[in-house]
Amino acid sequence: MNDVVHLPALWIGIGATYLAVGATVAWVLGHRGVRSAVAVSALGCWPLLLPLLSAGPPPSASGPLCDRIDRCAEDLHSTMSDPRAESVVVVEDLDELVADLHRADQRLGMVDALVVDVRTSSGDAPGLAALLAARARAAGEVEAVLQGMVELRLSIGLRSLAGNSVPVQERLCDLRARLGALDEITEFDVGRTS
Amino acid sequence: MSQTIVSRHLAAPRGSVPQTALRGASPPSRPTTPISAPSVPAVLAAIGGLGVFGLSAAVGAPSTPVIAAISTIPVAGLVGAMVLTGPALVAGHLFLRPHVATETPVAALGQGLTAAGSVAMGIAPAALFLVATTGLWPLVLVAGFAAVGLSCAAVTLQMLRRATGDSPAFVVGWAALAALVALRVAVAVGQTAMEVL
Amino acid sequence: MDRKTSVLDTCAALIRDPVGLGRQDARRVLHDHGPVLLLIAMASAAIFGGVVGTYRGGLQLLYASIKLPLLWVVPVLVTLPAVRAFHRVCGIEVNYGQVALAVLVGCARSALLLAVASPALWLLFSVNVDYHWAILVLCGTVLASGAVGLATVARVLPGSGATKVLANTLAALAVGVVVAQSGWVLRPFVARPRADVAFLRPVESNVFASTMASLRSARGRYDGWDARPEGLLATPPALAKETP
Numbered sequence: 001m002n003d004v005v006h007l008p009a010l011w012i013g014i015g016a017t018y019l020a021v022g023a024t025v026a027w028v029l030g031h032r033g034v035r036s037a038v039a040v041s042a043l044g045c046w047p048l049l050l051p052l053l054s055a056g057p058p059p060s061a062s063g064p065l066c067d068r069i070d071r072c073a074e075d076l077h078s079t080m081s082d083p084r085a086e087s088v089v090v091v092e093d094l095d096e097l098v099a100d101l102h103r104a105d106q107r108l109g110m111v112d113a114l115v116v117d118v119r120t121s122s123g124d125a126p127g128l129a130a131l132l133a134a135r136a137r138a139a140g141e142v143e144a145v146l147q148g149m150v151e152l153r154l155s156i157g158l159r160s161l162a163g164n165s166v167p168v169q170e171r172l173c174d175l176r177a178r179l180g181a182l183d184e185i186t187e188f189d190v191g192r193t194s
Numbered sequence: 195m196s197q198t199i200v201s202r203h204l205a206a207p208r209g210s211v212p213q214t215a216l217r218g219a220s221p222p223s224r225p226t227t228p229i230s231a232p233s234v235p236a237v238l239a240a241i242g243g244l245g246v247f248g249l250s251a252a253v254g255a256p257s258t259p260v261i262a263a264i265s266t267i268p269v270a271g272l273v274g275a276m277v278l279t280g281p282a283l284v285a286g287h288l289f290l291r292p293h294v295a296t297e298t299p300v301a302a303l304g305q306g307l308t309a310a311g312s313v314a315m316g317i318a319p320a321a322l323f324l325v326a327t328t329g330l331w332p333l334v335l336v337a338g339f340a341a342v343g344l345s346c347a348a349v350t351l352q353m354l355r356r357a358t359g360d361s362p363a364f365v366v367g368w369a370a371l372a373a374l375v376a377l378r379v380a381v382a383v384g385q386t387a388m389e390v391l
Numbered sequence: 392m393d394r395k396t397s398v399l400d401t402c403a404a405l406i407r408d409p410v411g412l413g414r415q416d417a418r419r420v421l422h423d424h425g426p427v428l429l430l431i432a433m434a435s436a437a438i439f440g441g442v443v444g445t446y447r448g449g450l451q452l453l454y455a456s457i458k459l460p461l462l463w464v465v466p467v468l469v470t471l472p473a474v475r476a477f478h479r480v481c482g483i484e485v486n487y488g489q490v491a492l493a494v495l496v497g498c499a500r501s502a503l504l505l506a507v508a509s510p511a512l513w514l515l516f517s518v519n520v521d522y523h524w525a526i527l528v529l530c531g532t533v534l535a536s537g538a539v540g541l542a543t544v545a546r547v548l549p550g551s552g553a554t555k556v557l558a559n560t561l562a563a564l565a566v567g568v569v570v571a572q573s574g575w576v577l578r579p580f581v582a583r584p585r586a587d588v589a590f591l592r593p594v595e596s597n598v599f600a601s602t603m604a605s606l607r608s609a610r611g612r613y614d615g616w617d618a619r620p621e622g623l624l625a626t627p628p629a630l631a632k633e634t635p
Contacts, residue, residue, distance in 0.1 A: 309480045312480065313476045316477070319468075319472055320469050320569050327572055330597060
């Protein structure tokens with residue numbers, strides 16, 4: 001008798017637990033500043049949106065080079081995974097490189113929005129020129145990495161013809177190191193202007 | 195084979211290679227990669243995953259004491275099999291594979307356990323769904339336990355192969371023995387649960 | 392809504408380049424496109440459900456358009472951890488975000504295909520096709536769309552060779568079992584023309600037993616079908632009688 005009573009309660013309990021977890025996830029995501037549509041979706045579909053809970057700022061709006069980064073990444077990925085080329089199993093490295101590029105692009109987008117905001121409210125502030133110069137240098141580095149990705153595609157083709165003579169893995173690491181240098185340049189510029 | 199042993203003994207400096215290690219000793223046939231043992235939190239998480247799967251499959255049982263007893267089957271079966279047959283695997287490697295580090299079979303067992311735990315945790319929601327909507331909880335328990343056990347065995351074998359460079363037959367034999375022991379432990383726990391009922 | 396996350400652009404990406412959509416940074420895409428992908432999946436399944444409901448008409452339109460999105464999304468939520476676990480145990484390193492995005496893209500793409508197939512299905516139902524043929528066509532459409540969705544998930548997720556085939560086969564098996572049982576629990580979708588319209592039928596047995604019973608009856612053996620309620624949703628009739 002007790003088991004008949006508690007079995008439906010168990011099912012209700014499972015459902016209530018699911019909704020409670022969904023509400024918690026939605027509240028945490030909303031608290032972190034994600035879009036309201038994402039937080040509402042988390043109520044019923046929180047298993048799909050759990051990755052957004054991982055540490056780090058919520059992914060913000062993309063920067064000015066987002067489309068080009070995606071295109072370059074997709075082109076490089078398709079060249080890497082082309083079965084006619086020698087297998088280059090570096091997908092994870094490429095994903096990390098693309099993630100770094102997007103982060104750099106988001107910083108550019110943030111700076112662009114900041115420049116527009118400052119010009120609107122305060123006109124040409126004294127530090128604006130230095131910020132624009134730093135922004136131009138950072139954008140130049142990102143452009144150089146994107147150009148490097150194009151050259152890497154050509155290198156893969158060369159490797160397919162010439163054998164194992166082109167160090168693809170090392171080129172990817174070089175590109176990532178180059179992006180990492182952006183942080184040092186930024187720190188140097190900020191130190192110089194402050 | 196005896197000629198190979200003799201020629202190897204003549205080639206090696208006196209006393210450099212233990213006589214007992216010559217029996218069946220052979221260098222790895224392919225490149226090896228060292229493997230590391232999982233951390234304690236990872237092992238505990240794996241055991242937790244096995245428990246979660248056991249509970250998910252057992253909620254369909256007719257009464258609470260049986261649920262509690264049945265939910266321990268995956269943990270008891272898998273961990274029991276590892277504890278009972280693990281020493282045999284380690285001893286076999288020490289005897290038959292002198293070039294293999296002592297920690298290697300232990301690390302492989304640990305990796306197998308964490309893989310089993312992650313599979314158990316992964317299939318737990320599906321198991322709970324099937325148990326909640328059907329009366330097939332025994333089938334779900336058995337099929338899930340089989341999947342978890344196969345994952346453990348496959349990853350353990352893969353890790354050993356990666357670390358030792360070859361696939362000795364005795365490892366496959368060990369896997370078969372471990373499977374039988376796991377089944378026996380699981381049946382013993384199940385019988386105890388039925389006696390409680 | 393900016394251009395990048397508009398429904399039409401996401402639909403175009405799902406049809407033209409789902410692999411490109413699914414292989415981007417998972418957190419960013421889930422944040423930018425997640426709600427839209429869910430909306431596409433549920434709206435497309437609801438459209439297909441509405442068309443399926445036209446066979447019986449009346450309230451069945453509403454019921455089927457509510458249940459088809461549940462049939463499409465609930466198994467995805469339930470089997471998501473299993474898909475990741477199978478890939479990892481097969482030696483394919485993939486994080487939870489990648490799996491979540493791949494599964495969401497596959498689910499949305501397959502639901503979109505259901506919506507695309509809806510006009511043809513409506514045309515078939517409008518000529519009062521036999522009930523059993525209607526069921527078969529429905530199942531075939533769902534199977535075909537589901538297969539496309541699973542293939543999309545397989546293409547998006549990393550890996551190659553036998554391990555990828557094994558991981559995706561195990562994942563497809565898990566998803567297939569849960570979808571089949573979900574469909575059984577949520578039935579009816581195509582209600583018989585003379586049957587009473589109900590949101591859900593009482594839970595009887597399970598999809599596997601009913602499939603075996605159908606195969607036996609196809610061979611002329613009409614025994615072995617036990618319509619007892621099963622699972623935690625059902626109260627056994629003997630115990631129900633004892634309840635005051």
